[in-house]
Amino acid sequence: PIYGMFEGLNMKRRVMNIVITGAIIIVSFVLQSYLSLVSGQSFVVPNLLLIVTSIFGFIKGSNYGSVTGLFCGLLVDVAFGDVIGLFALIYMYIGFISGVFKKILYSDHIFMPMLVVFVNDFLYNLAYYVFRFLLRNKLDFSYYFEKVILPEMIFTTFLTLIFYKLFCLLDEKILREKQENRFSFDKWFFLYDI
Numbered sequence: 001p002i003y004g005m006f007e008g009l010n011m012k013r014r015v016m017n018i019v020i021t022g023a024i025i026i027v028s029f030v031l032q033s034y035l036s037l038v039s040g041q042s043f044v045v046p047n048l049l050l051i052v053t054s055i056f057g058f059i060k061g062s063n064y065g066s067v068t069g070l071f072c073g074l075l076v077d078v079a080f081g082d083v084i085g086l087f088a089l090i091y092m093y094i095g096f097i098s099g100v101f102k103k104i105l106y107s108d109h110i111f112m113p114m115l116v117v118f119v120n121d122f123l124y125n126l127a128y129y130v131f132r133f134l135l136r137n138k139l140d141f142s143y144y145f146e147k148v149i150l151p152e153m154i155f156t157t158f159l160t161l162i163f164y165k166l167f168c169l170l171d172e173k174i175l176r177e178k179q180e181n182r183f184s185f186d187k188w189f190f191l192y193d194i
Contacts, residue, residue, distance in 0.1 A: 028052050029075045044151040046159045050124055053091050054098045054117045055167045062099025069095030090127050094120045117160045125149040
C-alpha cells in the first residue's frame with residue numbers, strides 16, 4: 001500500500017512536469033514567432049526555444065534536454081521548416097550538449113548557463129548556416145556572422161539572465177521534489193520494524 005502511494009505521487013509529478021514543460025515550450029514558441037513576425041528584419045530576435053532547451057538540459061541533464069530540444073525543434077520544423085527533422089535534430093543535440101555541460105561545469109553561478117547558451121547559440125547558428133546557406137553555395141560567412149549570429153548570440157545570452165532565474169525557481173518550487181518531502185524505504189522499514 002505504501003509503494004502504491006509513492007507510485008501515484010511520482011506519476012502525478014511526472015505528468016505535471018510534462019504539462020509545465022510543454023506549456024513553457026509552447027509559450028516560448030508563440031512569443032518567438034510573434035517577435036519575429038513583428039520585427040521583420042528591423043532587429044534581431046532572441047532564440048527563446050534555444051534558451052528553454054539549453055536551460056532545461058543544464059538543469060535536468062542530457063535526456064531531459066534532448067527530449068525538450070526534440071519537441072522545440074519539431075515545432076519549428078512544422079511551422080517554418082522545409083523539411084521535418086532538421087531543426088528537431090539541431091535542438092536535440094543542443095539539449096544533449098547542455099546536459100553534458102551540466103556534468104562538467106555545473107555551478108549555482110549565472111555565468112555557467114550564460115556560457116552554455118552562448119556556445120549553443122553559436123553552434124545552432126553555425127549549423128543553420130551550413131544547412132541553409134553553405135550547401136546552397138552562399139559563402140559569405142563573415143556577413144552572416146556580423147549581421148545575424150553575433151547580435152543574436154549577445155541578445156539571447158542577455159535574456160538568459162532573466163530566464164535562468166525563473167526556470168531555477170520553477171524547478172525548485174514545482175518541478176523537483178523537495179528533499180524533505182522524499183521518503184526512503186529505509187526509514188519506513190525502520191519505523192515499522194517487522
